[in-house]
Amino acid sequence: MYKFKTKFISLAVALLLICSTGICAMAEKAEPTTAASSVIGDVTGDGEVTMLDVTEMQKYIAKLVEFTPEQIKCADVNGDGKVDMLDVTTVQKYIAKLINAFSAEEASSDSDTTNTDLLSMTTDSSAETETENESEKAIIDFCDTPLMLSKLKEYETSATYEWKSEDTEGESVCVGITIQDILADLVTLPGNADGLTFIAEDGFSKTFALNGSTSGVFYSNKARVRVMLAWNVDGEDLSKLRLIVPYDGTNPNKGSWVGPLVKVVVNTHDVPDTDTSTDTETEDAIIDFCGTPLLLSELEGYETSAIYAWKSKGGEGESECIGITIQDILSDFVMLPGNAKSLTFTAEDGYSKTLDLNSSASGVFYSNDAGDRVMLAWNVDDEDLSKLRLIIPFDGTNPNKGSWISSLVKVTVNVTEP
Numbered sequence: 001m002y003k004f005k006t007k008f009i010s011l012a013v014a015l016l017l018i019c020s021t022g023i024c025a026m027a028e029k030a031e032p033t034t035a036a037s038s039v040i041g042d043v044t045g046d047g048e049v050t051m052l053d054v055t056e057m058q059k060y061i062a063k064l065v066e067f068t069p070e071q072i073k074c075a076d077v078n079g080d081g082k083v084d085m086l087d088v089t090t091v092q093k094y095i096a097k098l099i100n101a102f103s104a105e106e107a108s109s110d111s112d113t114t115n116t117d118l119l120s121m122t123t124d125s126s127a128e129t130e131t132e133n134e135s136e137k138a139i140i141d142f143c144d145t146p147l148m149l150s151k152l153k154e155y156e157t158s159a160t161y162e163w164k165s166e167d168t169e170g171e172s173v174c175v176g177i178t179i180q181d182i183l184a185d186l187v188t189l190p191g192n193a194d195g196l197t198f199i200a201e202d203g204f205s206k207t208f209a210l211n212g213s214t215s216g217v218f219y220s221n222k223a224r225v226r227v228m229l230a231w232n233v234d235g236e237d238l239s240k241l242r243l244i245v246p247y248d249g250t251n252p253n254k255g256s257w258v259g260p261l262v263k264v265v266v267n268t269h270d271v272p273d274t275d276t277s278t279d280t281e282t283e284d285a286i287i288d289f290c291g292t293p294l295l296l297s298e299l300e301g302y303e304t305s306a307i308y309a310w311k312s313k314g315g316e317g318e319s320e321c322i323g324i325t326i327q328d329i330l331s332d333f334v335m336l337p338g339n340a341k342s343l344t345f346t347a348e349d350g351y352s353k354t355l356d357l358n359s360s361a362s363g364v365f366y367s368n369d370a371g372d373r374v375m376l377a378w379n380v381d382d383e384d385l386s387k388l389r390l391i392i393p394f395d396g397t398n399p400n401k402g403s404w405i406s407s408l409v410k411v412t413v414n415v416t417e418p
Contacts, residue, residue: 212359
């Protein structure tokens with residue numbers, strides 16, 4: 001029987017290494033960089049604040065590199081005297097142009113502006129948030145990130161959504177932005193995030209998991225219609241956004257509509273202690289997953305098993321596989337950059353396969369009718385494997401036909417260029 005955890009897109013902080021410029025950096029112990037910079041956020045000393053700086057900061061947090069005093073000063077972008085994931089997330093927001101300056105930068109300039117930790121700001125749902133464009137207010141507070149309608153419209157999409165209530169049913173044309181696009185390009189969630197709660201003006205709220213299930217924010221129905229925040233329904237502009245969940249006859253949300261929305265909050269879970277200094281000092285990583293070395297002993301704590309059908313030119317059959325789902329890896333071990341779009345799995349012989357970061361048949365969150373999900377297996381039919389094997393479930397329609405990619409050596413992330 002298949003066992004599955006409903007957790008998604010979080011990380012174990014001690015293992016974090018984020019990929020930059022679309023290429024995953026190998027996690028190696030490095031000597032301290034001697035380059036110094038007067039630019040807050042520029043730890044590489046190249047005069048710019050880029051994803052290279054994000055990667056170096058996360059290596060420092062994971063104790064894989066050392067920083068000089070000058071680098072530590074540059075990395076402490078919120079000015080709280082330490083370098084941690086709050087600084088990393090703030091730099092990512094700066095690169096994505098969601099903020100214009102760092103708290104530490106403002107404090108050092110002797111301005112009258114109050115030194116505020118941008119990541120701990122909470123926006124009152126009744127208050128309108130001022131932006132760079134003083135004439136425009138935020139249309140919603142999305143996990144402490146004020147989102148402007150003008151920015152959301154750059155990602156505009158439209159679809160026909162079916163709906164059903166106790167008395168009637170019908171369909172409406174909705175224009176808006178998918179939650180997937182918001183989380184890919186506009187909002188960075190904390191590493192231990194496992195769900196989002198959408199709160200309406202009247203206090204009603206609905207919580208969704210960070211996965212592709214029917215109760216997840218990445219859900220899409222058979223017509224590939226996805227969960228969205230809409231600003232126009234049937235030609236009528238809305239003053240506040242409305243959450244729209246697609247319906248295909250089986251989705252228990254039944255074409256849910258939640259609105260008018262005032263805010264979205266993130267739900268988190270405790271991150272377990274991942275200190276393996278005493279038990280795993282001699283253990284080698286079994287795979288490099290987007291720059292994060294993963295140990296088999298850690299992965300075994302998330303062990304799941306399932307019967308996977310397969311089909312090839314020579315025949316077809318089924319095998320029992322034991323391993324960890326990609327969903328669990330991205331939930332608790334690896335955090336991807338906000339502009340990540342797909343993962344490439346590379347085998348020892350150089351063969352590679354790329355899967356999208358979605359729940360489609362060619363996506364890493366795909367599951368078949370039996371609920372089997374994409375996994376990395378370390379045991380197949382009671383045989384322990386020396387290297388992990390990528391397993392993709394097959395249900396007769398999946399074009400991957402129960403793909404098996406053996407002897408994996410690394411997984412790399414592909415990103416969308418800004």
